[in-house]
Amino acid sequence: YTSPVNPVIFPHVTVVLLAVDMFFTSWFFVYKVTSTKYTWDIYKELLISLEASLFIGFQVLCLLLWVTVYV
Amino acid sequence: MEAPAVPLLPLLLLLVAWAPEPGSASAEAPPLVNEEVRRTLDLSSHLAKVTAEVVLAHAGGDSSARAASFLVALEPELEARLAHLGVQVTGVDEETNSLDVRETQIKGKSGRFFTVQLPAALDPGAEVSVVVEAVYTHAIQPYPTQITQSEKQFVVFEGNHYFYSPYPTKTQTMRVKLASPNVENYTKLGNPMRHENLLDYGPFHDTPAYSQDSFRVHSENNSPFLTVSSMTRVVEVSHWGNIAVEENVNLKHTGAVLKGSFSRYEYDRWTHSGSSSIRSFKTILPASAQDVYYRDEIGSIYTRHLLTLDDSVEMEVKPRFPLFGGWKTHYIIGYNLPSYEYLYNLGDQYMLKMRLVDHVFDEQVIDSLTVKIILPEGARNIQVDSPYAISRAPDELHYTYLDTCGRPVIVARKENLVEQHIRDIVVHYTFSRVRMLQEPLLLVAAFSILLFTVVICVRLDVSITKDPAAEARMKVACLIEQVLTLVSKRLGLYHHFDKTVSRYKQSRDVSTLSSSRKSLETEHKALTSEVALLQSRLKAEGSNLCDKVSEMQKLDAQVKELVLKSAVETEWLVAGKLKKDMYVENKQLISGKRQELVSKIDHILHTL
Numbered sequence: 001y002t003s004p005v006n007p008v009i010f011p012h013v014t015v016v017l018l019a020v021d022m023f024f025t026s027w028f029f030v031y032k033v034t035s036t037k038y039t040w041d042i043y044k045e046l047l048i049s050l051e052a053s054l055f056i057g058f059q060v061l062c063l064l065l066w067v068t069v070y071v
Numbered sequence: 072m073e074a075p076a077v078p079l080l081p082l083l084l085l086l087v088a089w090a091p092e093p094g095s096a097s098a099e100a101p102p103l104v105n106e107e108v109r110r111t112l113d114l115s116s117h118l119a120k121v122t123a124e125v126v127l128a129h130a131g132g133d134s135s136a137r138a139a140s141f142l143v144a145l146e147p148e149l150e151a152r153l154a155h156l157g158v159q160v161t162g163v164d165e166e167t168n169s170l171d172v173r174e175t176q177i178k179g180k181s182g183r184f185f186t187v188q189l190p191a192a193l194d195p196g197a198e199v200s201v202v203v204e205a206v207y208t209h210a211i212q213p214y215p216t217q218i219t220q221s222e223k224q225f226v227v228f229e230g231n232h233y234f235y236s237p238y239p240t241k242t243q244t245m246r247v248k249l250a251s252p253n254v255e256n257y258t259k260l261g262n263p264m265r266h267e268n269l270l271d272y273g274p275f276h277d278t279p280a281y282s283q284d285s286f287r288v289h290s291e292n293n294s295p296f297l298t299v300s301s302m303t304r305v306v307e308v309s310h311w312g313n314i315a316v317e318e319n320v321n322l323k324h325t326g327a328v329l330k331g332s333f334s335r336y337e338y339d340r341w342t343h344s345g346s347s348s349i350r351s352f353k354t355i356l357p358a359s360a361q362d363v364y365y366r367d368e369i370g371s372i373y374t375r376h377l378l379t380l381d382d383s384v385e386m387e388v389k390p391r392f393p394l395f396g397g398w399k400t401h402y403i404i405g406y407n408l409p410s411y412e413y414l415y416n417l418g419d420q421y422m423l424k425m426r427l428v429d430h431v432f433d434e435q436v437i438d439s440l441t442v443k444i445i446l447p448e449g450a451r452n453i454q455v456d457s458p459y460a461i462s463r464a465p466d467e468l469h470y471t472y473l474d475t476c477g478r479p480v481i482v483a484r485k486e487n488l489v490e491q492h493i494r495d496i497v498v499h500y501t502f503s504r505v506r507m508l509q510e511p512l513l514l515v516a517a518f519s520i521l522l523f524t525v526v527i528c529v530r531l532d533v534s535i536t537k538d539p540a541a542e543a544r545m546k547v548a549c550l551i552e553q554v555l556t557l558v559s560k561r562l563g564l565y566h567h568f569d570k571t572v573s574r575y576k577q578s579r580d581v582s583t584l585s586s587s588r589k590s591l592e593t594e595h596k597a598l599t600s601e602v603a604l605l606q607s608r609l610k611a612e613g614s615n616l617c618d619k620v621s622e623m624q625k626l627d628a629q630v631k632e633l634v635l636k637s638a639v640e641t642e643w644l645v646a647g648k649l650k651k652d653m654y655v656e657n658k659q660l661i662s663g664k665r666q667e668l669v670s671k672i673d674h675i676l677h678t679l
Contacts, residue, residue, distance in 0.1 A: 028522065032529050049522035057515030068362060068407060069472060070309040 010066035021055035104130040108234045108243035115250045116434040117296040119207040128198040137192040142237045143185040150183045152207040155491040158187045159202045206489050208436045213327035224327045224347035226292040232260045232284040239280050244273035250292035257288040293347045296326030299437040307445040317405035328397035351389035352432040360384045360406035367402045419501045427496040437488040444481040445469050449506040458494035461485045473510045550605050561598045623675045630668045637661045
């Protein structure tokens with residue numbers, strides 16, 4: 001039985017996911033800071049936050065597996 | 072299967088004396104005889120290993136039944152110490168097959184008995200040679216029980232001169248292998264021969280069944296008397312490709328207790344000081360072990376050396392202090408193994424095949440072992456096949472990273488293990504692959520909850536008073552932003568229309584041109600009306616920007632006119648109503664005006 005994900009790629013996947021997720025998270029926070037009470041769009045906010053949390057979730061899992069925590 | 076405690080001596084051989092024996096195992100047991108027995112007592116380590124090579128013969132007449140099995144007996148004195156019993160028969164091709172051994176009871180006789188199944192039933196008059204191996208723990212006792220640091224360790228072993236068996240023996244010899252040539256005394260039955268560290272007894276002829284004669288040898292033995300008093304082995308299986316093994320070991324030196332004080336100077340200076348103490352030992356780990364750590368309560372212990380070989384990983388472990396008699400220490404060793412070597416699966420069915428107990432050191436004795444196998448969350452239908460009898464405690468639940476309902480733990484216990492107990496245990500369970508997604512999804516859910524909380528918190532208005540000026544400013548800014556988006560959309564429309572016009576120039580398709588013009592008109596109307604709406608709202612807010620917006624609207628109307636005009640001109644050109652150079656001139660004029668207007672609009676937009 002082998003793992004579904006090859007352990008060799010853990011470091012690369014972690015870093016890539018981290019980059020993507022940093023982009024989404026920063027976009028989310030910039031949006032929150034620049035929008036006023038009347039210019040905000042809930043769907044856009046929810047979409048960005050969902051994508052950010054998705055990428056960061058997988059990235060943290062990959063990070064844990066990379067450091068041999070093996071959840 | 073080996074019986075956990077089998078006396079060394081049993082070998083089957085039942086002879087004429089079998090018949091009058093009361094309470095035999097089987098009513099019609101065929102008479103067997105030990106033709107020739109060669110016993111070897113290996114006392115060179117702290118384990119007493121007795122190996123007996125027996126030639127078993129069926130002594131009955133032609134009419135008696137064939138012998139399908141034979142009995143192995145253990146002396147009552149030693150049987151409590153038995154750790155392992157194994158019987159092997161050498162096949163025709165020189166291969167050794169382990170025979171099935173089961174414990175039985177014999178009425179009227181004390182001690183333990185084991186029935187061994189022969190591979191082929193023994194015909195009357197035939198012979199078979201088997202090898203019976205038994206290992207006893209804690210049978211070699213230190214004597215004197217207390218020594219000082221500079222003394223040597225002497226030990227005593229008490230056993231049997233004869234081969235203890237339910238069958239009579241025709242001839243037997245015994246050879247004792249000691250740890251050193253230094254022998255204090257030994258029992259002299261039948262004029263034994265002594266050569267260095269070997270004692271040869273026998274041959275003894277025609278000994279009856281169940282014969283016992285006390286045998287005692289007192290000699291020097293400085294081999295490490297290391298015992299694992301208790302050990303907990305935790306195997307954690309992860310479906311992401313890793314099995315983590317951790318062994319929590321309590322070691323004790325079970326040789327002669329140290330009397331007096333321990334002098335470090337003497338110990339380091341003289342090599343003969345503390346000759347029976349244990350400085351280090353070697354642990355052999357599985358070949359693919361990685362990330363090996365060796366630590367105790369204080370922290371990581373660095374007096375260790377790891378050597379990676381082809382088929383194993385050897386770690387030379389040196390405890391923090393040398394172990395003298397009666398001294399104890401405790402440590403934890405752990406390592407990671409790749410799962411593809413030990414975990415097998417077919418669809419949803421998984422099978423884990425791992426060693427129940429692994430090599431801790433050579434000639435190991437484990438007094439009490441607890442094995443915990445932690446399976447991934449959601450593993451069901453757990454079945455355990457163990458190579459020998461173990462006692463299972465009820466399954467527990469273990470909570471660790473990213474767990475929602477706990478991981479099932481299989482707990483097994485066993486006492487008195489030796490090296491021969493290093494065997495595989497097989498665990499079957501079912502696990503659906505989808506459950507592996509639960510871990511990343513849990514993380515995603517956690518982070519999304521965090522971000523939603525941020526969204527909600529920032530949106531909540533917790534100011535005590537409303538600041539009207541700031542509010543108005545914010546509203547105006549919002550409206551302006553909307554205006555900007557609409558205007559940019561409008562400009563986009565113009566560009567789109569331009570493109571269609573140029574395409575029309577090439578394709579001369581009037582219908583597309585008219586349809587695109589119509590769409591331009593409708594959209595422009597919609598956008599303009601929206602801008603007008605916003606403009607009115609701006610006015611309601613009392614902002615002076617609404618004037619600028621109205622100015623921009625006017626300019627925009629002019630731009631639209633120009634755009635339409637250019638479209639008309641192009642149409643004329645295509646229809647041939649207009650000459651080309653005139654068209655070009657007009658076009659330039661129009662585009663110049665348009666640029667001007669557009670730049671003016673931009674300027675206004677910037678100031679908004």
